[in-house]
Amino acid sequence: MVRNLVNRDSVAVxxxxxxxxxxxxxxxxxxxxxxxxxxxxxxxxxxxxxxAAIIIMLWLICLALSLVVxxxxxxxxxxxxxxxIVIAALGLAGTDAGKLIEGQASFARVSLGAxxxxxxxxxxxxxxxxxxxxxxxxxxxxxxxWSGVAVAIAFLATGQLDNLSILQEFAGYEARFFQELKQxxxxxxxxxxxxxxxxxxxxxxxxxxKRAERPIFFVTNITQTIPSLALFGLLIAPLSALSFAFPxxxxxxxxxxxxxxxxxxxxxxxxxxxxxxTFVGLTQLDxxxxxxxxxxxxxRFQLFRRIEVxxxxxxxxxxxxxxxxxxxGLATVAALIGAGGLGWxxxxxxxxxxxxxxxxGAIPVxxxxxxxxxxxxxxxxxxxxxxxxxxx
Amino acid sequence: MIRLEQVSKRYGDTIAVxxxxxxxxxxxxxxxxxxxxxxxxxTLRLINxxxxxxxxxxxxxxxxxxxxKPEALRRTIGYAIQNVGLFPHMTVAANISVVPELLHxxxxxxxxRVEELLRLVGLDLSGYGGKYPSQLSGGEAQRVGVARxxxxxxxxxxxxxxxxxxxxxxxxKLQAQFLRxxxxxxxxxxxxxxxxxxxxxxxxxxxxxxxxxxxxxxxPEVILSxxxxxxxxxxxxxxxxxxxxxxxxxxxxxxxxxxxxxxASAAEVISVCKGCRWVWVVDDGGRxxxxxxxxxxxxxxxxxxxxxxxxxxxxxxxxxxTLREALSRMLGQGFKNMPVVDENxxxxxxxxxxxxxxxxxxxxx
Numbered sequence: 001m002v003r004n005l006v007n008r009d010s011v012a013v014x015x016x017x018x019x020x021x022x023x024x025x026x027x028x029x030x031x032x033x034x035x036x037x038x039x040x041x042x043x044x045x046x047x048x049x050x051x052a053a054i055i056i057m058l059w060l061i062c063l064a065l066s067l068v069v070x071x072x073x074x075x076x077x078x079x080x081x082x083x084x085i086v087i088a089a090l091g092l093a094g095t096d097a098g099k100l101i102e103g104q105a106s107f108a109r110v111s112l113g114a115x116x117x118x119x120x121x122x123x124x125x126x127x128x129x130x131x132x133x134x135x136x137x138x139x140x141x142x143x144x145x146w147s148g149v150a151v152a153i154a155f156l157a158t159g160q161l162d163n164l165s166i167l168q169e170f171a172g173y174e175a176r177f178f179q180e181l182k183q184x185x186x187x188x189x190x191x192x193x194x195x196x197x198x199x200x201x202x203x204x205x206x207x208x209x210k211r212a213e214r215p216i217f218f219v220t221n222i223t224q225t226i227p228s229l230a231l232f233g234l235l236i237a238p239l240s241a242l243s244f245a246f247p248x249x250x251x252x253x254x255x256x257x258x259x260x261x262x263x264x265x266x267x268x269x270x271x272x273x274x275x276x277x278t279f280v281g282l283t284q285l286d287x288x289x290x291x292x293x294x295x296x297x298x299x300r301f302q303l304f305r306r307i308e309v310x311x312x313x314x315x316x317x318x319x320x321x322x323x324x325x326x327x328x329g330l331a332t333v334a335a336l337i338g339a340g341g342l343g344w345x346x347x348x349x350x351x352x353x354x355x356x357x358x359x360x361g362a363i364p365v366x367x368x369x370x371x372x373x374x375x376x377x378x379x380x381x382x383x384x385x386x387x388x389x390x391x392x
Numbered sequence: 393m394i395r396l397e398q399v400s401k402r403y404g405d406t407i408a409v410x411x412x413x414x415x416x417x418x419x420x421x422x423x424x425x426x427x428x429x430x431x432x433x434x435t436l437r438l439i440n441x442x443x444x445x446x447x448x449x450x451x452x453x454x455x456x457x458x459x460x461k462p463e464a465l466r467r468t469i470g471y472a473i474q475n476v477g478l479f480p481h482m483t484v485a486a487n488i489s490v491v492p493e494l495l496h497x498x499x500x501x502x503x504x505r506v507e508e509l510l511r512l513v514g515l516d517l518s519g520y521g522g523k524y525p526s527q528l529s530g531g532e533a534q535r536v537g538v539a540r541x542x543x544x545x546x547x548x549x550x551x552x553x554x555x556x557x558x559x560x561x562x563x564x565k566l567q568a569q570f571l572r573x574x575x576x577x578x579x580x581x582x583x584x585x586x587x588x589x590x591x592x593x594x595x596x597x598x599x600x601x602x603x604x605x606x607x608x609x610x611x612p613e614v615i616l617s618x619x620x621x622x623x624x625x626x627x628x629x630x631x632x633x634x635x636x637x638x639x640x641x642x643x644x645x646x647x648x649x650x651x652x653x654x655x656a657s658a659a660e661v662i663s664v665c666k667g668c669r670w671v672w673v674v675d676d677g678g679r680x681x682x683x684x685x686x687x688x689x690x691x692x693x694x695x696x697x698x699x700x701x702x703x704x705x706x707x708x709x710x711x712x713x714t715l716r717e718a719l720s721r722m723l724g725q726g727f728k729n730m731p732v733v734d735e736n737x738x739x740x741x742x743x744x745x746x747x748x749x750x751x752x753x754x755x756x757x
Contacts, residue, residue: 286475286477288473288474288475288476288477289477289479289480291442291473291477292471292473292476292477292478292479293477293479293490294442294466295437295440295442295466295471295473295550296466296467296471296490296491296494296540297462297463297464297466297467297491297494298463298490298494299463302494307479310481311479311480311481385480385481386481386524387480387481387482387483387524387525387526388480388481388526
């Protein structure tokens with residue numbers, strides 16, 4: 001029957017299916033301490049039937065909307081309903097965690113269960129579908145995309161979620177968290193900046209010299225395929241040797257482990273997207289434009305600066321965006337060789353078998369990647385040369 | 393003005409241009425024409441040093457061009473190409489300003505020059521100056537391309553299929569406009585095309601090339617009436633007499649014609665049109681409406697009450713048209729007389745089939 005409904009939005013329906021089935025999984029887990037497995041509670045067990053009914057009702061509204069009506073109104077209603085689910089889920093989890101932990105020993109923890117995470121995933125499927133349908137209408141797009149996030153930030157700020165295990169981990173490591181976050185950002189920004197200073201000129205060089213093109217992309221392609229763990233490991237030996245041979249280098253942090261090898265590895269990874277996009281951006285230009293520019297008497301440098309770089313800029317920036325998002329993820333692994341960053345929590349968590357500590361590292365990495373992506377997209381959109389993409 | 397002396401260009405084993413000698417006089421339009429791969433574009437690009445010759449010399453105003461820096465040379469030669477090559481990230485005004493800016497003109501001078509050029513090609517600064525190339529139609533883009541080539545008022549213009557990428561009707565308009573502009577500016581133009589009709593219409597002299605060699609270089613009339621060899625003969629084709637017609641504009645064959653206003657009475661029709669069967673009908677502004685069969689109008693009736701035949705867009709030619717267009721229209725419509733209108737569709741007279749016949753019989757050359 002569902003198959004025959006004309007106005008069906010498959011993505012939203014998928015989101016609802018995920019959301020509803022998520023309620024069958026555990027919502028919160030009460031553990032006597034942070035390491036041992038605890039008792040899993042369903043939504044109705046932790047929050048009561050009334051609260052569960054509200055969430056189920058919201059899902060059913062989403063389902064009805066995604067099957068029956070169509071258009072901008074539907075998209076807005078869907079988006080609002082999905083965000084209400086997110087807000088309700090967060091609010092309930094915070095409140096119920098407080099209730100559960102009351103009267104327990106001080107080691108006791110309340111973790112978020114699979115049901116909670118799947119609910120969020122389902123809700124954001126629906127949000128995505130709503131965004132797609134909203135199209136260019138910016139105000140509602142932003143409301144639909146960000147209101148759940150905004151409330152989550154408000155909950156964090158007001159302490160609504162403080163009784164959840166992940167925030168208790170955060171409380172235990174607060175100073176460390178900001179220090180590692182800073183280190184993470186430093187690793188990402190430095191490696192992308194230096195990678196850009198090398199990769200973009202490499203891409204330009206490849207367009208100028210057929211002889212350079214092949215080795216440049218051979219090397220950058222190969223390095224891209226080395227598993228990150230291996231590359232970090234491989235750099236330990238030569239850098240240790242280097243710092244033993246020239247002890248003065250140690251003053252600048254050049255050692256087998258630590259920030260220096262991490263940065264080198266991240267820089268190497270960032271080269272390919274930036275060099276490749278620069279190369280493609282410059283070589284895909286319409287040859288008639290180059291011909292016109294030369295024929296009008298532009299010098300090679302004028303042609304490059306006024307025409308080629310301007311027109312290739314969006315693609316080059318796209319390469320910088322790819323490299324940045326990739327670096328946010330890869331920098332997590334850098335913690336393995338003592339470079340710190342948010343990966344530190346991940347590896348600590350693995351070592352201690354403390355899943356909430358892993359999440360304390362992993363969730364900020366995901367958020368950071370999304371934020372970097374959004375920021376870079378905005379920059380690209382704002383700096384793109386006018387006149388492009390306005391085809392009649 | 394431009395002189396090529398025994399110029400050759402080789403790419404490895406292929407010879408693109410082979411011992412070419414050619415002279416283009418001041419204010420002359422020389423059209424290079426030939427099948428694709430005949431070396432015409434290479435020849436053009438040799439002149440602004442986008443291609444350097446393997447042998448031979450090229451002089452502009454008696455000066456060997458290899459003595460001038462390529463960039464400096466190119467800034468004194470207008471260049472318009474087939475795909476227009478307008479820079480998509482620059483407005484129309486910025487595109488036209490490129491060469492003046494390279495020459496460090498003052499800002500006010502550039503602005504007034506841009507306005508002047510846009511007016512010259514029939515666009516206006518306020519409407520088009522701020523547009524981006526992607527917002528232009530094909531014909532508008534080509535016109536901006538020509539304006540850009542003329543920006544720094546270069547004495548020489550190189551044009552590589554400048555009217556290539558547009559529909560036939562737009563091309564026709566652009567060609568007419570080019571001839572009008574050229575009449576004022578008197579540039580020395582070297583234009584490349586593969587379209588012989590375009591060459592015949594635009595050229596003072598046509599250079600026919602094949603496999604890098606110049607086969608014949610002469611006025612269109614001579615090329616059409618006395619092809620130098622078999623290849624030129626075949627290239628020109630068996631419809632040479634028809635092609636010659638596109639060299640002659642109809643304006644000097646236009647004769648006054650009987651016409652009546654749409655508000656006239658039947659009596660007036662009879663007085664205007666004594667010996668004729670039919671008469672052209674115009675509106676209050678003198679614009680052509682169609683034609684009227686004299687016998688179809690009832691006595692005492694008004695013209696507007698009678699059946700008026702013809703759609704002015706189909707039956708009329710403009711005074712700038714060539715004999716070839718007029719003849720083609722006449723044959724198509726089955727007319728022996730064809731009304732001629734000006735740009736505002738006002739009737740200026742008519743041409744007759746017999747006049748075209750006699751014009752064809754006595755070629756100008």
